Amino acid sequence: MQRYLLLSALLGASSITFAEDRSEAIYLEKCASCHGRELQGGNAQSMVDGVWQFGGGDGDLTRNIKFGISAVGMPNYEPSLSDDEINGLVRYIREAQSRAGAERPPLPETLPTRDYDVKVEKWIGEGLRLPWALTFVDQRTALLTEQPGRLRIIKDGKLDPKPIAGTPPVFSRGQGGLLDVAVDPDYATNGWVYLTHSHALDRKSEKGETASMTRLVRGKIVDHAWTDQQVLFEADPATYRYTTHHFGSRIAFDPEGRLYFSIGERGHQDDAQNPNLPNGKVHRVNRDGSIPADNPFADGVKGLPSVFTYGNRNPQGLATHPATGVIWESEHGPMGGDEINVLEGGVNYGWPKITYGLNYNGTPITDTQRAEGMRQPVSYWAPSIAVCGIEFSQGDEFPRWKDHLIVGGLGHETLQRLAIADGHVMHTEQLLQGAGRVRDVAVDPSGAIYAVLNGPAIVIRLTNGGVARRQ
Numbered sequence: 001m002q003r004y005l006l007l008s009a010l011l012g013a014s015s016i017t018f019a020e021d022r023s024e025a026i027y028l029e030k031c032a033s034c035h036g037r038e039l040q041g042g043n044a045q046s047m048v049d050g051v052w053q054f055g056g057g058d059g060d061l062t063r064n065i066k067f068g069i070s071a072v073g074m075p076n077y078e079p080s081l082s083d084d085e086i087n088g089l090v091r092y093i094r095e096a097q098s099r100a101g102a103e104r105p106p107l108p109e110t111l112p113t114r115d116y117d118v119k120v121e122k123w124i125g126e127g128l129r130l131p132w133a134l135t136f137v138d139q140r141t142a143l144l145t146e147q148p149g150r151l152r153i154i155k156d157g158k159l160d161p162k163p164i165a166g167t168p169p170v171f172s173r174g175q176g177g178l179l180d181v182a183v184d185p186d187y188a189t190n191g192w193v194y195l196t197h198s199h200a201l202d203r204k205s206e207k208g209e210t211a212s213m214t215r216l217v218r219g220k221i222v223d224h225a226w227t228d229q230q231v232l233f234e235a236d237p238a239t240y241r242y243t244t245h246h247f248g249s250r251i252a253f254d255p256e257g258r259l260y261f262s263i264g265e266r267g268h269q270d271d272a273q274n275p276n277l278p279n280g281k282v283h284r285v286n287r288d289g290s291i292p293a294d295n296p297f298a299d300g301v302k303g304l305p306s307v308f309t310y311g312n313r314n315p316q317g318l319a320t321h322p323a324t325g326v327i328w329e330s331e332h333g334p335m336g337g338d339e340i341n342v343l344e345g346g347v348n349y350g351w352p353k354i355t356y357g358l359n360y361n362g363t364p365i366t367d368t369q370r371a372e373g374m375r376q377p378v379s380y381w382a383p384s385i386a387v388c389g390i391e392f393s394q395g396d397e398f399p400r401w402k403d404h405l406i407v408g409g410l411g412h413e414t415l416q417r418l419a420i421a422d423g424h425v426m427h428t429e430q431l432l433q434g435a436g437r438v439r440d441v442a443v444d445p446s447g448a449i450y451a452v453l454n455g456p457a458i459v460i461r462l463t464n465g466g467v468a469r470r471q
């Protein structure tokens with residue numbers, strides 16, 4: 001690296017240009033298929049949003065490129081690239097990062113869509129770190145999680161600078177951390193707030209990795225403090241996994257007040273097919289953690305009593321259909337094969353036996369996309385948008401979008417509207433693109449739509465700026 005710099009300095013600008021061009025060519029040949037041509041992310045994460053899950057120093061980047069991150073499908077380039085070429089790539093990433101920071105276009109004030117001119121505002125513009133989930137307590141009050149482990153209050157559109165003290169410690173590594181937040185359907189009378197988070201054991205693997213799994217707790221917020229905590233779901237320690245990805249997780253309630261929450265397959269794809277393991281599932285419990293008598297494996301004979309559906313890869317979206325009360329789910333596919341599913345108890349959604357996805361190296365995961373006894377998604381994306389939070393549009397703000405599904409995508413930095421009729425997706429409209437990675441979607445009681453973004457860490461609000469009058 002030093003030698004390169006010295007050489008560049010001696011030879012002048014032309015050699016620098018030459019070296020940069022070469023890095024770009026290497027990048028386009030070896031990295032763009034997963035990380036995107038503009039480094040914006042796609043099937044693997046963005047490298048220009050300032051978020052580094054595996055370390056953001058030059059040394060971390062060099063190590064991750066050289067040795068790969070095998071558990072998550074990042075290849076190792078030691079065999080094919082020299083140290084100088086890897087250093088060149090690190091510099092290329094840095095330059096793209098600073099360009100992207102400078103060049104992200106300002107948010108549009110108005111967004112013309114098929115039905116409305118939508119007013120776009122930055123609702124929470126600063127003070128957040130990796131915001132993960134947003135939910136409304138009432139029209140004026142919202143709760144928001146930050147993945148590193150903070151629960152925040154937003155009142156009248158202002159972020160309370162003081163996080164809630166005493167929330168459970170989280171395993172904040174990779175995709176792990178504080179995940180979803182939800183308020184009890186009877187919050188006004190009982191005050192319960194529900195959280196899912198990555199939970200670590202003291203146990204380590206031979207390589208020193210920490211055993212972890214997604215856990216569900218509830219508690220109350222009193223004077224900025226988390227109190228009365230109850231653990232509602234904690235998996236058998238024997239089933240904890242050593243990876244740091246695919247934790248899920250979202251929470252939703254059905255009209256009977258039962259609670260659904262998701263756990264990703266933790267990178268152990270075959271676990272998703274085994275109803276006796278907690279990962280790769282959507283679970284259903286009563287609000288006190290007890291098991292509903294009509295759960296598909298309630299007797300615990302052929303599966304865990306809490307399991308509601310299985311064969312789910314990494315569900316990071318759950319939403320309750322306002323009219324039918326049925327739970328809709330989004331799950332990340334690999335390359336291609338992001339899915340929207342309508343959940344039904346005891347059903348196998350097929351991962352990894354059937355999928356529309358490809359492995360990160362481009363080979364098909366399976367040539368089987370349908371199978372007897374395995375449910376098809378109602379909709380899927382190929383290539384993946386890295387589908388994440390979902391919520392149904394309700395309330396008076398956007399009457400023409402009543403019961404449409406608003407969907408966020410991380411990789412493609414997209415917010416989409418899926419028009420739904422009779423449980424089918426009739427058409428899809430892209431609402432917003434390129435404002436940031438969309439981690440979560442929320443709708444307030446009046447019907448305004450919110451998108452929680454990562455890189456920039458902000459929350460955007462969409463309201464009705466008038467019915468579209470276009471030819």
Ligand code: HEC
Pocket residue numbers: 027030031032033034035043044045046051052053054055056061064065069072073074075077089360361
């Ligand atoms: C086959 C797909 C694939 C290719 C090709 C690939 N990567 Fe990755 N890379 C991944 C995945 C998957 C991750 C893990 C992060 C994630 O889940 O998106 C990752 C992670 C990384 C990270 C760590 C990111 C962090 O958050 O800390 C760096 C740096 C990186 N890749 C650089 C590169 C470079 C440079 C190249 C080309 C030489 C490359 N990658 C090629 C799939 C790929």
